[in-house]
Amino acid sequence: DSGVTQTPKHLITATGQRVTLRCSPRSGDLSVYWYQQSLDQGLQFLIHYYNGEERAKGNILERFSAQQFPDLHSELNLSSLELGDSALYFCASSVGTGSSYGYTFGSGTRLTVV
Amino acid sequence: DQQVKQNSPSLSVQEGRISILNCDYTNSMFDYFLWYKKYPAEGPTFLISISSIKDKNEDGRFTVFLNKSAKHLSLHIVPSQPGDSAVYFCAAAVSGTYKYIFGTGTRLKVLA
Numbered sequence: 631d632s633g634v635t636q637t638p639k640h641l642i643t644a645t646g647q648r649v650t651l652r653c654s655p656r657s658g659d660l661s662v663y664w665y666q667q668s669l670d671q672g673l674q675f676l677i678h679y680y681n682g683e684e685r686a687k688g689n690i691l692e693r694f695s696a697q698q699f700p701d702l703h704s705e706l707n708l709s710s711l712e713l714g715d716s717a718l719y720f721c722a723s724s725v726g727t728g729s730s731y732g733y734t735f736g737s738g739t740r741l742t743v744v
Numbered sequence: 745d746q747q748v749k750q751n752s753p754s755l756s757v758q759e760g761r762i763s764i765l766n767c768d769y770t771n772s773m774f775d776y777f778l779w780y781k782k783y784p785a786e787g788p789t790f791l792i793s794i795s796s797i798k799d800k801n802e803d804g805r806f807t808v809f810l811n812k813s814a815k816h817l818s819l820h821i822v823p824s825q826p827g828d829s830a831v832y833f834c835a836a837a838v839s840g841t842y843k844y845i846f847g848t849g850t851r852l853k854v855l856a
Contacts, residue, residue, distance in 0.1 A: 632787060665846070672748070673788070673833065673846035686843045720787055732778045732835070732844065735787030 633657065634736035636721050642742045648709040651739045655702055655723030661685075662704040663733055664696055667718040679704055711743045747771045748836050750847035758855050763821040765850050767834035770815065774836035778844065779808060779819050782831045791832075792819070795839070824854045 633656035643649055655662050664676040675688035679698035690696075693711075698704040708715060718740050722733035749768045757763045765779075775796035780788035794801040794808045794817065801808050807820045821828055831851045835844040 632789070634787070672746075672750075672848035673835075675843055675845065678843060686841070688843065722787070732780070732790045732793065735780075735789070737785065737787045 632734050632736060634659075634721060634723050634734050636719075636736035636739050638739060639737070640740050640742075642744060643711060645711055645713060645743055647711050647743075648707065649711065649741065651706040651708070651719050651721075651741070653704045653706070653721030653723075653736060655704070655721075656734050659723035659725055659734070660702065661724045662698055662702070663722040663724070664690075664704070664706050665720040665722065665735075667720065667738075668714075668716075673720065676706070708741070713743050716741055716743045746848070747774075748834060748845045748847040750832075750834060750850050752850050753848070754851040754853070756853045756855060757824045759826055760823045763819075763824045763828065763852055763854065765819040765821075765832050765834075765852065767817045767819075767847055768815060769817075769836050769845075771836070771838075771845075772815065773838045774845075776837045776839045777808070777810060777817050778835045778837075779806075780833045780835065780846075781828075782833065782849070788833055821852075824852075826854045826856050828852060829854050 635654040660681045665673040676690040678686040696706045718738045720738045722735045778793045779791040782788040810817045831849045835846045837844045
């Protein structure tokens with residue numbers, strides 16, 4: 631157990647729908663990062679929050695949004711889902727805005743859009 | 745544009761031999777590099793890091809080499825063990841940003 635909790639582990643939904651993925655960071659970590667891993671792709675950086683504030687954005691679609699709440703958990707909202715959004719979504723956390731040891735990742739949410 | 749590339753999607757090595765995983769990057773501003781290991785159904789776990797002020801960092805059986813002029817890093821595992829079978833990702837960042845760019849991964853299979 632890495633200490634980073636992601637729920638749900640699996641999600642199957644239809645095209646056009648909206649889903650919310652949840653992440654609880656490791657205790658004491660203020661930063662949360664979201665990554666997407668599609669088939670045969672590397673981990674694509676989506677967005678970074680630090681202590682409730684958005685700090686960096688990657689290749690995140692406009693249909694996707696995220697936020698970090700006062701208790702530091704984060705949610706990634708995916709709307710108007712398309713087949714191509716099927717992927718593993720990882721959340722990671724770190725102390726501050728990063729650390730020399732990189733991130734601690736959760737075990738991911740596998741999203742399947744049918 | 746893939747800024748971090750792992751051109752070998754897979755690698756098979758005999759137990760006890762050396763595994764060498766390669767990673768190339770294009771952004772000369774990157775100055776901090778990490779390797780992660782990922783088992784099926786788990787998130788990636790941190791393995792080893794190196795900053796651009798060094799050209800080598802060693803941790804037990806794992807050594808990372810950095811060649812800044814070639815924009816190339818490699819991970820050596822000696823000796824390889826069956827438990828090392830996993831997908832290995834390299835990642836790079838400009839220090840201070842901590843927005844790591846990951847490669848596509850190399851699947852290592854260590855044969856007993």
